[in-house]
Amino acid sequence: MGAVAGISYLYYNYKNVIAMSEYLKEGHIKGLKFYPGYEPFYPRTSVLN
Secondary structure (H helix, E strand, C coil): CCCEEECCCCCCCHHHHHHHHHHHHHCCCCEEECCCCCCCCCCCCHHHC
16 A cells, blocks of 8 residues: 655645656655646646646
């Protein structure tokens, strides 16, 4: 069992992305959760790549 971290497309910055990447690599979290139903973006939005 593990934790999944929520991340906001509207309020993230480069520092947050690096921190989440480290948490994933170290096994502190198992995945990321985005909220396309609550925030104005589609999962295929190019900026998320």
